[in-house]
Amino acid sequence: MADNDLLSKVTVALRRSDMPEELTQEMSDLVDAALADLKQAGVSNLDTQDPLIRRAVITYCRANFWPTGDYDKLKASYDEQKAQLRMTTNYTDWPDA
Known part of the structure; x- marks a missing residue:
């Protein structure tokens, strides 16, 4: 079940x-x-509570909740956010180089 605070932020966004x-x-x-x-x-x-995680979730929800003509742009934006998060050591368990 989604965190109520995050769900509230998504519905407002x-x-x-x-x-x-x-x-x-x-x-x-x-x-x-x-x-x-x-x-x-x-x-x-x-x-x-992390603003980058919240922004990625909001973008994902924007792309997938009643999709509009902006789906491709929103999906690309989410994919870019996800890629940035997975390449940052603060957000992964990958060993430091």
Whole structure:
């Protein structure tokens, strides 16, 4: 289940703070999916208070919640954020070079 603070930030960022319960659950699932995707990519520091993690999750949710004509741009932006996080030692368990 998505962190309530992060879920709140995502719903505000998507201008959906008055969503019915069914859509709130869908948004929560998207937040969980974004965090799982980051973890699968090798990002081990998933501190939801970290602004870079929050921004990546928000971008993922923007791309996947009622996708619009901006899907490709948002997906590319999320992929870039994920790539940057997975190359930074503060966000991974990779040994330092």
